[in-house]
Amino acid sequence: MRLTTLCSLSAAFVLTGCAVGPDYRAPELPAMPQTFKHDAGWQTVRTPLLEDGNWWKAYGDDTLDALIAELEAANPGMAQAAARLRQAEAALRGARAGFSPTVGAELSARRSGTADGVANSYDGGLSVSWIPDLWGRVRRAVEAGEAELAGSAADLAALRLSLQASLAQSYIRLRVLDLQRELLLQTEAAYTRSLQLxxxxxxxxxxxxxxVVQAENQLEGVRAQLLELVDQRAMAxxxxxxxxxxxxxxFGIEADGSLLALPAVPSALPGELLARRPDLVVAERRVAAANARIGVAQAAWLPDLTLGLSGGYRSGSFADWFEAPNRVWALGPTLAATLFDGGARAATLDDARAAHDAAAEAWREAVLAALQETEDAFASLRALEARAAQQARVVALAEENERLVTNRYRAGQVSFLEVVVAQNGTLAARRNALDITRDRLQASVQLVAALGGGWSVPAE
Structure with a gap:
């Protein structure tokens, strides 16, 4: 019996080196370009913007820094993602527990009766059982848990980056609305002077x-626009x-007439997105977890070996319970396998393989979407840079035209209608310039988010 037990233990330790199921290999990606198409020719630079993770500091606004800190501390979505990360940690600890033996204790007192009489039974003992991971079922489960944990950590980072970008864009919009209001207040004062004239x-x-009616109508129109800005600022x-x-x-943010600085366009290579973008890491880790679950499903087809050891005391009298004749023990292996389950294991295996294929395609889709978002952001910044230069010329011409028309009106050479048209043209040009500035700042935030915001996969 001892020889049999030793052989079983030896075989178990040897077989625990095996693990059924496919070893993980990242699915093939579409051909990754060497460079981004729409950043060609730009003076892109390596900046701390994408190195230390605090990308918003490149905009040089203390209020934005404070708001990001509040988001980190109090946003409910961040708290939910952190709780899901703790769930993944607990699930991984639960999977690793499968490597350990199970120790149990039992203590009971029974009184039973038959036709022959009544008898007492007192039992107590300890038991130890261990199911060696013969086929790698536990190891594959742990592998899946580790992938899920890494994915949850990346998911938290992806949510953090998304919320940070949303907050930064809303803050940019609010600051530009403040500048729009300042512009309208200046215009209101100018139109008031025109009305008096x-x-x-x-x-x-x-x-x-x-x-006079035209001047009054023009002034009231600006005041209506001011009221509209009040509503827009409140929502932002x-x-x-x-x-x-x-x-x-x-909650409130004071208007200070300031505008965020436009940071330099950061440089990046398409392949770096795979490590920089946390959402891509989430998708890739889901593929790894699904791959490991295939091994778990395949291990269900193979028998389980249980090594058990138990010992204790059993007696019909409590007084002599611990005497030597009442000691009992058991030692030996148990091999168990399911012979028929109506196709349940086959269905589980097919489900695991299909889930892996779906996760792999989702990862490829996420990579293509990341490349598109980055190219879109680069293209948008390039177009907005050209538009900003063009709009600056439009503003200068509109201001010059207004000055000339106003002088001609004072000289009685034109009607006030031409002044109104010129003034409205100047106002529209200035507001369009502010809109383009807002769009450039928001596009830069989109680019930072598309490049991963400085987040990268930890070395471990």
Whole structure:
């Protein structure tokens, strides 16, 4: 019996080196380009923007820094993702417990009766059992758990980056709205002066009442735009409050007339996205977890060997329970296998293989989407840079035209209608310039997010 037990133990230790199921290999990707198409010719630079992870500091705004810190500390979505990460850690510990033996204890007192009489039974003992991981079922489960844990960590990073980008874009929008308001206030003051001028000229009999009405209409139109901006700013501020984990009713950002600095365009290679973008790491780790579950499903077809050892005392009298004749023990291996399950194991294996194929295709899709997002961001920045230069020329021409038309009006050479058209053209050009500035800043945030925001896969 001892020889049999030793042979079983030796065989178990040898077989635990085996693991059924395919070893993980990352699925093939579409051909990765050597460079991005739309950043060709740009003066892209290596900056700390994508190295230390604190990408928002490149915009040089202390309020944005404080808001990002509040997001990190109080955003409910971040707290949920952190809880899911702890779940993955617990699941991994549970999977690793399969490597350890199980120790149990039992203590019982029974009184039973038959036709022959009544008898007492007192039992107590300890038992140790261990199921060697003959076919790698536990190891594959642990492998899947490790992949899920890494994926959960990357998922937390992906959510953090997404929320940071959303907050930064909302903050940019709010700051540009403040600048729009300053512009409209300046325009309101200018239109008020124009109205006073037309009223003076009307009272002097130099112009018709229609010019005064046009000036009044123009002024009231600007005031209506100011009221619209108040509503837009309130919504932007409320969005920032929720992202920062604060109730909108007790949250506020003072207007200071400042604008974020536009950082240099960071350089990157397409292949670096695989390590920089946490969402791609999430997708790839899901493939690894699905691959490991194939091995778990295949191990269900093979028998399990259980090595057991138990010992204790059994007696009909509590007084002599611990005496030597009442000691009992058991030692030996047990080999068990399922012979028929109606196709359940085959269905589980097919399900695992299909899940792996789906995860692999999802990863390929995510990589293509990441390349598209990055190319879109580069293309948008390039187009907006050209638009900004062009719009600056438009603003300069509109201002010059307004100055000339106003001088001609003062000289009585044109009607006030031409002044109104020129002033509205200048206002529209200036507002368009601010819109383009906003779009450039937001596109730079999109580029940072598309490049992974400085996050990268830990070395381990």
């Amino acid at each position: 037309t009223q003076n000229q009307y009272e002097a009999g130099m112009i018709a009442r229609a010019d 501020e409320n969005a920032i409050a929720v992202l920062a984990g604060q109730p909108p009713s007790s």
